[in-house]
Amino acid sequence: xxxxxxxxxxxxxxxxxxxxxxxxxxxxxxxxxxxxxxxxxxxxxxxxxxxxxxxxxxxxxxxxxxxxxxxxxxxxxxxxxxxxxxxxxxxxxxxxxxxxxxxxxxxxxxxxxxxxxxxxxxxxxxxxxxxxxxxxxxxxxxxxxxxxxxxxxxxxxxxxxxxxxxxxxxxxxxxxxxxxxxxxxxxxxxxxxxxxxxxxxxxxxxxxxxxxxxxxxxxxxxxxxxxxxxxxxxxxxxxxxxxxxxxxxxxxxxxxxxxxxxxxxxxxxxxxxxxxxxxxxxxxxxxxxxxxxxxxxxxxxxxxxxxxxxxxxxxxxxxxxxxxxxxxxxxxxxxxxxxxxxxxxxxxxxxxxxxxxxxxxxxxxxxxxxxxxxxxxxxxxxxxxxxxxxxxxxxx
Ligand SMILES: *Cc1c(COP(=O)(O)O)cnc(C)c1O
Numbered sequence: 001x002x003x004x005x006x007x008x009x010x011x012x013x014x015x016x017x018x019x020x021x022x023x024x025x026x027x028x029x030x031x032x033x034x035x036x037x038x039x040x041x042x043x044x045x046x047x048x049x050x051x052x053x054x055x056x057x058x059x060x061x062x063x064x065x066x067x068x069x070x071x072x073x074x075x076x077x078x079x080x081x082x083x084x085x086x087x088x089x090x091x092x093x094x095x096x097x098x099x100x101x102x103x104x105x106x107x108x109x110x111x112x113x114x115x116x117x118x119x120x121x122x123x124x125x126x127x128x129x130x131x132x133x134x135x136x137x138x139x140x141x142x143x144x145x146x147x148x149x150x151x152x153x154x155x156x157x158x159x160x161x162x163x164x165x166x167x168x169x170x171x172x173x174x175x176x177x178x179x180x181x182x183x184x185x186x187x188x189x190x191x192x193x194x195x196x197x198x199x200x201x202x203x204x205x206x207x208x209x210x211x212x213x214x215x216x217x218x219x220x221x222x223x224x225x226x227x228x229x230x231x232x233x234x235x236x237x238x239x240x241x242x243x244x245x246x247x248x249x250x251x252x253x254x255x256x257x258x259x260x261x262x263x264x265x266x267x268x269x270x271x272x273x274x275x276x277x278x279x280x281x282x283x284x285x286x287x288x289x290x291x292x293x294x295x296x297x298x299x300x301x302x303x304x305x306x307x308x309x310x311x312x313x314x315x316x317x318x319x320x321x322x323x324x325x326x327x328x329x330x331x332x333x334x335x336x337x338x339x340x341x342x343x344x345x346x347x348x349x350x351x352x353x354x355x356x357x358x359x360x361x362x363x364x365x366x367x368x369x370x371x372x373x374x375x376x377x378x379x380x381x382x383x384x385x386x387x388x389x390x391x392x393x394x395x396x
Contacts, residue, residue: 021338027350032057035373037350044350045382047368052217052325053297054373055247055287064286065279072278081264084275092281093252095288099223100240100254101232106263107252107284109276111213111241114251115142117267118237119180119209122259123148128174130164130206132156132181132192139180139211149174155185158196165204178207183215183225187359187367189322191215191225198234209237217245218324222291222298242280246287250276301325301372304379308370311383316396320365327368328354329386331395337364340393347385 017023030038034057037046055061068088078084089107096105108114119142123129127148131139134155143150151168154160161179168177179201181192194210201208212224220227222245226235236259242250253263264270276284291298305325312319318330331337334355341353344366355364370379390396 021335035371035375035378039350042348044345044348045374045378045385047349047351047370047382049369049371050214050244051247051373052245052301052369052371053247053287053291054371055245055290055297057373058247058287058290060290061247061283061286065283068278068282074279075277076275078274079270079272080275081271086275086278086281088278088281088285089275092276092285092288095285096252096254099288099292100238101223101227102238102254103257104260105252105254106260106267106270107242107250107276107281108267108269109250109273111211111239111243111251112138112141113269113273114239114241114253115139115211116145117142117269118239118253118263119143119178120146121263121267122146122207123176123178126174127176127178128168130161130168130177130179134185134187135180135182136186136211136213139182143180148178156190156193158193158200161197162200162203165200165206169204176207177204178209180209181211183210183212184218184324184326186214186326187354187365188320188328189214189324189326191219191228191323194225194229194231194235198231201234207237208235209239210235211239213239213241213244214324214326216240217291217298218301221295242284242287245291246284248280248283248287250280250284297372301370304370304372304374304376307376308368308379308383311379312368312386315383315387315390317386317390325370327370328365329368330363330365332362332364334361334364336393336395337366340389340395341366343389343393344385347389349382349385 027039033049035046037044076084093105093107115138123146125147128151129143129148130151133152151164153164183192215225219225226238238254240252242248309319309327320328320330331340337353337355344351351366351368354367
């Protein structure tokens with residue numbers, strides 16, 4: 001007998017979301033997630049992926065992934081600590097450490113999983129974590145899982161951080177205190193103030209943790225936000241994902257040897273969840289190789305980002321203060337934002353609307369992620385559609 005209590009809970013809550021217009025209908029992409037995608041048989045210019053460098057569909061990665069299936073099979077067969085550590089995993093981790101300029105690195109099955117794993121392996125109920133209020137959901141969940149006291153500070157507000165770090169330190173209540181932040185914030189494209197954060201960390205003896213999901217491949221000539229500021233020796237945890245600029249799937253922490261040794265014996269998803277597949281790790285290793293060999297993709301992505309930003313600005317849109325290719329187009333009111341995104345879709349641009357509660361009320365936006373795989377023609381086409389819809393709706 002299915003539970004009637006569950007049934008009622010699900011139906012009531014689903015209905016409530018639908019009534020509020022908050023129920024997300026999932027779009028199915030028919031084919032690869034490239035610069036153009038097909039949804040419901042309709043071809044669209046794709047401005048919503050995190051595939052920054054276009055590597056998700058790169059032929060060189062596809063090639064090595066196929067070879068890895070032939071040589072190692074489709075699955076790793078076990079968790080890392082039993083016998084799911086293949087030579088391919090070791091190669092990837094060595095490559096990540098080289099890329100990040102650290103002694104060592106550890107790979108996980110995803111970035112989300114990595115934050116759940118790494119934070120709670122080091123922090124516990126006798127500790128405190130200073131967390132930027134705009135940090136990603138996986139950081140928030142990772143912090144919660146650790147049972148440490150979470151001290152939120154105002155977004156990139158260094159006075160607030162210093163004050164809260166001082167209070168935490170002087171309270172004498174905590175064994176360890178960590179500061180954790182996104183390297184690049186995904187909604188606005190702004191960069192964390194890492195030099196100041198490192199200074200405050202030194203002053204109050206804080207552990208530093210940077211989640212560089214949106215900075216890796218993008219800043220520091222590709223090596224990330226920490227490299228961008230030349231702080232490789234000052235950040236304890238350089239965390240990142242293999243699913244955005246790297247184009248595949250997985251997550252990692254790069255850092256000192258003893259940190260990685262500890263994570264390998266204490267982080268639960270490493271111990272209790274099967275490791276990344278041979279094709280995935282091999283494609284990731286190849287992607288990092290490509291990034292280290294040449295900045296061509298990185299440079300093209302930045303060019304495209306600058307081009308799209310300039311175009312939208314000239315049309316009269318509010319594109320916020322992004323410091324990276326992430327290009328928000330702020331519409332404001334929630335309903336208008338959703339309508340704008342829908343109209344773009346009808347005209348041939350896929351750019352998802354992001355509204356409260358993901359961003360503050362009244363700051364609804366359509367977020368654009370230009371990639372290295374877009375051509376100028378595609379961006380011009382997208383800009384023409386933006387102009388048409390913006391004028392039709394009286395926004396510009
Ligand atoms: C996307 C993202 C993650 C999760 O990475 P996945 O590899 O997709 O699980 C973690 N942190 C931040 C800041 C992200 O943007």
